């Protein structure tokens with residue numbers, strides 16, 4: 367999504383694991399980015415599945431006293447894989463999982479954390495997160511990917527015409 371949608375205005379300001387698109391890079395990657403550019407604000411975007419792959423690195427961020435902001439899309443599943451399976455087979459299998467309470471886990475690591483419940487809460491939540499200067503922040507954003515299949519159908523109709 368970031369590769370397609372995020373407008374990047376200066377070189378080296380958007381880091382993506384292009385090619386293999388490895389999950390789990392964004393938290394350690396954002397800590398590394400903060401270490402290289404402590405003066406810049408760093409936000410990391412990742413899915414809940416990817417976040418769970420390296421969530422323990424919150425401890426590293428706390429230990430090093432760096433403040434990347436993690437924005438976590440929470441859908442309780444490997445959403446992209448579910449979408450691909452739905453397109454191919456009309457259903458998906460083996461892609462749902464149960465999340466821990468990310469706010470509680472992040473707070474347990476010593477981070478600032480909050481969950482937003484509507485779009486107008488996002489901007490103030492991000493502002494509060496960036497205002498925390500000495501440790502990582504986690505902003506959890508619930509998402510409903512059922513819109514994806516509607517998009518797929520709409521694009522399919524466009525192509526058919």
Ligand SMILES: Cc1ncc(C[n+]2csc(CCOP(=O)(O)OP(=O)(O)O)c2C)c(N)n1
Pocket residue numbers: 386387388389390412413414415416417439441443444445446447
């Ligand atoms: C290390 C790794 N394993 C598997 C994949 C294949 N893969 C691509 S997207 C995806 C699911 C991502 O789930 P999540 O992080 O929750 O993001 P969502 O699509 O739900 O927003 C998987 C398993 C990958 N890219 N990297």
Ligand SMILES: [Mg+2]
Pocket residue numbers: 413414415439440441442443444445
């Ligand atoms: Mg997910």
